[in-house]
Amino acid sequence: MGDFPDPDEEYELMYSDDLELIREIDDGTDSKKIKNKVLPAKRSLDFSSPVQKPLLHTQQSSANASSLSESYQSQTDIISSIPTKRTAEDLFGDINDIDFDDLGLPSKRQKTEEENDLELINKIIESRKMRQMLSEPNRALLDNMSNYNVSKNLSLKIPKWAFMPFTNWDGDRVYVRMESEDSWEESLDLAPDQISLKSMFTPVWEEARKILEAKKNRIEQDLVQETTVNDKQDFTDLWVEKYKPKSYIDLLSEEPVNRCLLHWLHLWDKIVFNKDLKTVEPQQRNSFSKRTGQFQMSNKWRGKKDEPEMDEDGRPHHKVALVCGPPGVGKTTLAHLLARLAGYRPVELNASDERSTDQFKNALQSATLMRSVLDAEKRPNCLILDEIDGAPIQTVELLVRWCTAKKDEGKKKSRVHVLKRPVIAICNDLYATSLRPLRPISLIVSVGAVCSTRLSSRLTLVAKCERVYVAARALTALAARARGDVRSALHALSFLRAGGKNGDQIKVEDVENIAIGTKDNSQSIMQALQTIFTLNNNDHEAVLKVIQAAGEYERIADGIFENYPCSRSDSRLLVSCAISELLALFDITNSWILRTSNYSMYGVLPTLLARGHDILATRQPTRVKFPMTSQEMSRKKTEMDSILWSIWRGSTVYNTKKSLKLDIIPLLPYLLSPVLRSANIQLCSDSERKSVLSCAGAMCDYGLTYIQRREQNGYEHVIEPDVYRLALFGPEDRMRPSPAVRQTIAAQQQLEVIRRNEEMMNRSSGRPEKCERKVSKKEVPSVEVKESRLPNHLQRLQPKAIERALPQVQKDFFGRIVQVAEVQKQADGVSGLITSSVFYQYREGFNNAVRRNVRMRDLM
Numbered sequence: 001m002g003d004f005p006d007p008d009e010e011y012e013l014m015y016s017d018d019l020e021l022i023r024e025i026d027d028g029t030d031s032k033k034i035k036n037k038v039l040p041a042k043r044s045l046d047f048s049s050p051v052q053k054p055l056l057h058t059q060q061s062s063a064n065a066s067s068l069s070e071s072y073q074s075q076t077d078i079i080s081s082i083p084t085k086r087t088a089e090d091l092f093g094d095i096n097d098i099d100f101d102d103l104g105l106p107s108k109r110q111k112t113e114e115e116n117d118l119e120l121i122n123k124i125i126e127s128r129k130m131r132q133m134l135s136e137p138n139r140a141l142l143d144n145m146s147n148y149n150v151s152k153n154l155s156l157k158i159p160k161w162a163f164m165p166f167t168n169w170d171g172d173r174v175y176v177r178m179e180s181e182d183s184w185e186e187s188l189d190l191a192p193d194q195i196s197l198k199s200m201f202t203p204v205w206e207e208a209r210k211i212l213e214a215k216k217n218r219i220e221q222d223l224v225q226e227t228t229v230n231d232k233q234d235f236t237d238l239w240v241e242k243y244k245p246k247s248y249i250d251l252l253s254e255e256p257v258n259r260c261l262l263h264w265l266h267l268w269d270k271i272v273f274n275k276d277l278k279t280v281e282p283q284q285r286n287s288f289s290k291r292t293g294q295f296q297m298s299n300k301w302r303g304k305k306d307e308p309e310m311d312e313d314g315r316p317h318h319k320v321a322l323v324c325g326p327p328g329v330g331k332t333t334l335a336h337l338l339a340r341l342a343g344y345r346p347v348e349l350n351a352s353d354e355r356s357t358d359q360f361k362n363a364l365q366s367a368t369l370m371r372s373v374l375d376a377e378k379r380p381n382c383l384i385l386d387e388i389d390g391a392p393i394q395t396v397e398l399l400v401r402w403c404t405a406k407k408d409e410g411k412k413k414s415r416v417h418v419l420k421r422p423v424i425a426i427c428n429d430l431y432a433t434s435l436r437p438l439r440p441i442s443l444i445v446s447v448g449a450v451c452s453t454r455l456s457s458r459l460t461l462v463a464k465c466e467r468v469y470v471a472a473r474a475l476t477a478l479a480a481r482a483r484g485d486v487r488s489a490l491h492a493l494s495f496l497r498a499g500g501k502n503g504d505q506i507k508v509e510d511v512e513n514i515a516i517g518t519k520d521n522s523q524s525i526m527q528a529l530q531t532i533f534t535l536n537n538n539d540h541e542a543v544l545k546v547i548q549a550a551g552e553y554e555r556i557a558d559g560i561f562e563n564y565p566c567s568r569s570d571s572r573l574l575v576s577c578a579i580s581e582l583l584a585l586f587d588i589t590n591s592w593i594l595r596t597s598n599y600s601m602y603g604v605l606p607t608l609l610a611r612g613h614d615i616l617a618t619r620q621p622t623r624v625k626f627p628m629t630s631q632e633m634s635r636k637k638t639e640m641d642s643i644l645w646s647i648w649r650g651s652t653v654y655n656t657k658k659s660l661k662l663d664i665i666p667l668l669p670y671l672l673s674p675v676l677r678s679a680n681i682q683l684c685s686d687s688e689r690k691s692v693l694s695c696a697g698a699m700c701d702y703g704l705t706y707i708q709r710r711e712q713n714g715y716e717h718v719i720e721p722d723v724y725r726l727a728l729f730g731p732e733d734r735m736r737p738s739p740a741v742r743q744t745i746a747a748q749q750q751l752e753v754i755r756r757n758e759e760m761m762n763r764s765s766g767r768p769e770k771c772e773r774k775v776s777k778k779e780v781p782s783v784e785v786k787e788s789r790l791p792n793h794l795q796r797l798q799p800k801a802i803e804r805a806l807p808q809v810q811k812d813f814f815g816r817i818v819q820v821a822e823v824q825k826q827a828d829g830v831s832g833l834i835t836s837s838v839f840y841q842y843r844e845g846f847n848n849a850v851r852r853n854v855r856m857r858d859l860m
């Protein structure tokens with residue numbers, strides 16, 4: 001193929017004379033212009049790629065683009081001047097891609113052949129352009145954009161403005177400016193009509209615009225009508241009331257929770273409706289069984305399997321259902337709805353309102369007794385006690401007594417009222433002190449925060465019913481911010497709607513700006529710390545606001561103190577110095593405020609903390625820890641102080657607290673840990689005994705004792721107060737004597753205490769001292785008795801002198817004295833037992849403690 005000229009070359013060779021002629025004619029004007037005009041025109045005869053380098057085009061000048069039409073014109077002129085006998089195929093290659101019917105070609109018969117060819121050429125060019133534009137709109141745009149400022153929107157280098165990179169048909173990278181929809185529309189409006197896209201789609205564009213506007217107007221009109229009709233109702237009905245769940249499926253609490261409470265309510269059917277309990281297991285939730293490797297229906301919500309559900313009188317084992325959970329999650333709603341579903345009439349009583357026990361008792365009676373319970377629907381009551389955790393303990397105790405009372409079987413006319421109606425108690429804090437007696441008899445139903453997906457779908461429904469335009473993301477954000485609180489989410493939504501104009505869409509920013517869900521202090525502290533440590537285009541004022549909203553300035557200061565060493569590299573300790581100075585100033589100011597109770601300087605504290613942001617903030621996110629160390633340290637300090645205090649109080653040697661703390665206590669562990677080769681004091685050397693003795697003495701001096709306490713490894717001797725902890729701050733366990741040595745020291749200390757007491761008593765009674773503390777080589781260094789006594793191994797056991805028992809006076813059943821002789825006669829063999837001071841007892845059984853070899857022949 002390389003030997004053959006390409007179509008362009010062939011064209012030039014064939015018509016070189018004509019072309020030369022044209023050039024000569026135009027030579028009088030501007031040779032440069034001709035070059036620009038003619039050559040591209042000639043090249044553009046290759047219709048498969050009319051423009052070779054569109055980017056160069058754009059860069060050269062937009063004038064080139066405008067000259068395109070001229071060039072096409074010149075091209076057609078040239079073609080018209082060429083002696084023609086060439087077919088369309090010769091000129092354009094395969095022209096099967098063109099639909100000639102659509103082009104509406106004029107009939108050839110009416111026109112000359114030349115005209116027809118020309119027309120055909122034009123049509124083909126146009127059609128090609130159209131196809132090109134549709135397949136490559138950018139290119140088409142570029143071709144046509146003569147006046148449009150291309151360089152503003154396209155770049156071959158990475159631009160400063162927001163862009164989207166593209167690769168053009170030559171493989172070059174082109175960066176196209178990204179614009180918002182509005183500005184794009186504006187630019188379309190501004191752009192001239194030559195922009196083919198605009199000109200092509202203008203009617204469609206306009207039509208779409210009209211349809212949208214009509215739709216919007218219609219909705220607005222509907223909304224205005226609706227609002228005027230419902231205006232009155234809207235102000236009276238709160239959304240929380242209006243969209244209160246009406247059926248089971250409206251409930252947002254977890255399914256197992258709902259079922260658990262409903263099942264418990266049905267357990268009362270026997271006693272309330274005289275209906276037998278259905279034995280069919282209710283639908284249970286699926287859970288994955290590792291044993292079978294399948295999902296199975298489990299029965300978890302019903303509590304332990306072995307636990308009986310009913311007691312002997314047909315009532316549920318748990319007399320009260322205690323529903324607990326965070327506020328606003330729908331506990332009361334759940335109780336009401338399920339009570340209705342189970343066939344009861346819910347009677348609500350606010351337990352914290354009924355302050356006097358008598359009133360409460362009356363309310364209980366009227367709500368739970370059979371006669372007063374039948375309403376128009378003939379439904380029995382179900383008592384719902386709201387806010388039970390706010391009730392006084394007497395009220396709760398009364399409720400417990402009321403619920404657990406049983407009829408006395410013996411007495412026919414017992415006046416005890418037995419509970420025959422379900423009682424549902426609702427609380428926020430399950431572990432409130434007042435609920436202690438109630439918890440053991442209650443079935444605890446814990447309602448968690450509503451899952452945010454369920455909440456957001458409920459909000460969507462409400463928004464739809466109220467015709468509020470809310471972006472889906474805004475509702476999700478609202479649900480997340482409400483943290484499962486249905487009430488606050490609904491209130492926030494209605495507030496947002498009231499704040500905006502009719503038809504305005506509620507956006508994510510609106511939700512972010514609304515003040516809900518900022519109650520949790522611990523999170524706020526974390527937020528404040530995060531803001532202080534992060535450089536997030538926050539100005540000083542914004543940081544100050546966050547700190548003020550969080551409050552608890554001391555805690556935030558602790559947080560800064562604990563986290564600043566990890567926040568940024570500080571090889572020259574400049575940050576550390578600055579922050580230490582700042583915290584010192586904070587400390588001084590805060591302690592002055594607390595000392596003088598003068599809060600005029602209180603406003604300075606958050607400002608000081610906000611200044612920390614200027615010193616510490618970095619772009620890199622810092623993982624801030626919650627400040628715990630300071631509290632931990634203050635707890636330890638209190639503990640150490642109390643140890644010091646008890647040693648000081650118990651010591652018999654006078655010392656100031658300071659000298660005790662600084663001079664004595666640091667050395668005491670060394671004194672109290674004698675090094676012994678054996679824990680048996682008998683086997684110890686003199687020096688070891690001496691050290692044990694001095695240890696025992698020191699313990700007595702400073703009021704220390706070893707007491708036995710059950711530890712992990714059984715009973716152990718533990719020193720009280722723990723002087724080791726106070727003296728050593730950590731590695732004290734290494735210093736403590738071994739358990740056997742501790743036992744020896746404890747024994748010696750007890751002897752020392754006895755000796756000292758005795759000494760004191762002698763001193764007070766003025767008697768000469770009997771005992772003396774002395775360590776001899778041979779003797780046990782305990783309490784040495786000065787009296788000359790035989791050593792133990794030389795002593796013999798002396799039988800005790802038998803004291804003759806006085807003749808006992810025997811009395812009969814009525815207390816009359818009976819003569820001994822008579823008694824002896826009656827008692828016969830037993831008399832020996834009564835009169836003798838020695839008797840023995842025989843117990844059956846055997847003992848193999850004493851063994852003796854017995855030969856068989858001895859037995860035969």
Ligand SMILES: Nc1ncnc2c1ncn2[C@@H]1O[C@H](COP(=O)(O)OP(=O)(O)OP(=O)(O)O)[C@@H](O)[C@H]1O
Pocket residue numbers: 240241243244245250251252326327328329330331332333334427428458486487490
């Ligand atoms: N599924 C729901 N859909 C719409 N609104 C609901 C739903 N559940 C509850 N609400 C509404 O939320 C509000 C709060 O519910 P409810 O009083 O039952 O919460 P609570 O957990 O008992 O709160 P508290 O502990 O403060 O008493 C009620 O006005 C109720 O109408």
